[in-house]
Amino acid sequence: MNFPELLSSVHGTIATFLLMGFTGAFAELVEITHAGVKRIQWGVGVMTTAAILLVSSGLWAYIFYRAPIPESPRSILKAGPTPWVHEVLFELKEHIGTYVPAVMLVAFYLVFVHGSELQQNRPLRMLAAGLLLLALVWTFMTFGLGVYVTKQAAL
Amino acid sequence: MDPNANNELPANAKPQGGILAAVLGAVTAILSIGAFHIVAEANDGFKNFLKLHEGVGPLSGKVVFGYIAGLVIFAIAFGLLHKKKRVNIVFLFFVLLTALMLGTLFVFTPFVKLLVD
Numbered sequence: 001m002n003f004p005e006l007l008s009s010v011h012g013t014i015a016t017f018l019l020m021g022f023t024g025a026f027a028e029l030v031e032i033t034h035a036g037v038k039r040i041q042w043g044v045g046v047m048t049t050a051a052i053l054l055v056s057s058g059l060w061a062y063i064f065y066r067a068p069i070p071e072s073p074r075s076i077l078k079a080g081p082t083p084w085v086h087e088v089l090f091e092l093k094e095h096i097g098t099y100v101p102a103v104m105l106v107a108f109y110l111v112f113v114h115g116s117e118l119q120q121n122r123p124l125r126m127l128a129a130g131l132l133l134l135a136l137v138w139t140f141m142t143f144g145l146g147v148y149v150t151k152q153a154a155l
Numbered sequence: 156m157d158p159n160a161n162n163e164l165p166a167n168a169k170p171q172g173g174i175l176a177a178v179l180g181a182v183t184a185i186l187s188i189g190a191f192h193i194v195a196e197a198n199d200g201f202k203n204f205l206k207l208h209e210g211v212g213p214l215s216g217k218v219v220f221g222y223i224a225g226l227v228i229f230a231i232a233f234g235l236l237h238k239k240k241r242v243n244i245v246f247l248f249f250v251l252l253t254a255l256m257l258g259t260l261f262v263f264t265p266f267v268k269l270l271v272d
Contacts, residue, residue: 059218063210088264095262098188098218099255102181102225106251109177117168123244127174130248134255 004064008155011057014050015143021046022136025111029118029129037115040128044111047135048104054139055098062094064155073153085152093145100135100142107131172239178247180229182254188221189261197271 001009025043028036066074077086110128111118118125195202195213205216260266 055218059211059214062212062214063208066212067210091264092259092262094214095188095192095217096259098214098221099185099258102184102222103251103255106174106177106181110174113173114169114171121168127244127248131251134252138255 004061004155007057007061007064008150011054011061012143012146014053014057015139018047018050018054018139019136021050022132026129026132029125029132032119032125037111037118040111040118041115044104044107044128044132047132048101048108051101051104051135051139055101058094058097061155065090073149073155076153077149080153082152085149089145090149093142093149096138097142100138103131103135103138107135168241170238170240171242172236173233175239175242175247176229176232176236178251179232180225181251182225183228184221184225185254185258186261187224188217189258191217191221192262193267193270196267 021043023043025040025047028039028043032040064072066072069075070079074086074090077083077090107128110124110131114121114124118128191201191205191213195205195217202213205213205220207215207219
């Protein structure tokens with residue numbers, strides 16, 4: 001396995017940490033338990049960190065994806081029978097993935113600044129849950145597009 | 156009695172204006188990245204300006220400047236709004252959802268080509 005392949009694998013693995021953080025936090029936001037606020041803060045902290053690392057590792061891997069050589073995935077896709085896989089799908093993926101940290105930073109602010117109120121304030125918990133769902137949906141879209149593009153032209 | 160039953164805030168509630176500021180910051184970051192993409196597709200000079208890192212290309216500038224814009228708006232909005240007692244939670248969620256959908260549209264190549272061509 002070369003470095004770009006390793007980086008691509010790490011990039012995909014970080015997404016599982018985001019998912020793990022989501023499951024812990026979301027369950028507590030919907031039906032809070034005694035240990036709830038701490039779990040919510042841990043989960044959101046893990047998700048926010050994972051989102052930032054996903055964008056960072058993604059930008060790093062992007063260097064190899066778009067390298068100006070005939071063997072790079074972008075060059076292969078643009079020269080092949082399906083250039084739209086890069087021009088539409090990958091262009092979409094590379095941009096919408098960068099939105100996820102913005103959503104998570106709002107959730108991070110909410111659960112840490114208003115953490116002491118989450119037990120009693122259901123509307124705030126529902127907003128936090130909604131933010132985590134938005135982050136998850138946009139992460140899934142990014143991930144799905146990435147999986148498809150990788151199938152067409154692996155890094 | 157549930158303090159939320161009559162739409163009242165709990166006794167230990169902090170002002171919620173900071174949440175509004177955070178949402179405004181996030182919306183700014185998302186829409187800026189999308190807007191930068193459209194302008195870059197229309198203008199090669201701007202596209203080159205966004206190449207903060209040659210390997211990453213214009214995406215480097217879109218992300219960096221987009222998040223800087225978001226942080227600036229968050230800081231300004233926080234200064235102005237942090238004492239606001241309560242905000243409309245549902246409205247904030249839909250504002251962010253709308254920004255995400257618009258941001259996605261702004262980077263969808265067929266839509267961008269319609270605008271630019």
